[in-house]
Amino acid sequence: MQAVAHLRRARDWMDAHYAEPLDVERLAAVAGWSRYHFIRSFAAAYGETPMAYLTRRRIERAQDLLRAANLTVTEVCLAVGFTSLGTFSRRFRELVGVSPSEYRAKHPPPPIPGCYLMMWTRPSNFG
Template sequence: MSGRAPARTPSTLLPHLRRARDHIDRHFAEPLDVDALAAVAGLSPSHFVRRFGEAFGETPIRYLTRRRIERAQDLLRVANLTVTEVCTAVGFASLGSFSSRFSELVGQSPTAYRDHWAARGGPHVPGCYLFMRGVVDLPGTAQPRRSASDHAARTVEP
């Protein structure tokens, strides 16, 4: 044991770190790296990673990955999309990386997760509708996103 107390993120940095976290939340499907996120926060990359971890309990890239997987869960529950479509819609470039991260964080494969929710009879919004309405972006496009579950709740009859 070092005998030192854990470092605390100064309150003056929190708005900058929140700005970067909010940027991740809004742009999770886009290619993001530590350098770009550090620039959003106005900090050096190493200082940003250290302070982000202190403030939020995980690295910026782990936070980004978790947000992408959460969004993927949302889409797999309510949308009639293939796993590959979901993978690209949430910002993963590799289906293998997506599947392994999804399985690691959720405890089952994306296909098993989707099939589990489909068996429960939940609403499935057609994928073409989600692409058309901008709920899910086609790769390479930047449109505002809405939550698929919120959208499904407004568009599917009970």
């Protein structure tokens, strides 16, 4: 299998499991490589480390939820895989330029309860 296929498999797996607790060892195992070879190869191919990619994807998903779901910032933080509100807020500000609360104020969600929105937009296992 080509190197890019191993990396793509790990990246796609991260995209599908971004909200779960993930570490480099698990991601390297998905790619079928050692931890250090995986980190170097991923960074060379995608321009960022696996954990930087994962953090960016989590923040992108958080932006979606802040715009679309009537969830609190803490609920969004936990839904995208962060375990610390402080870390989430700091990384959000670093990547987006404003705090999650400021982002929410600029992009208010519709008046639909977040639990319903998440239920309606959850991928189906059928088909």
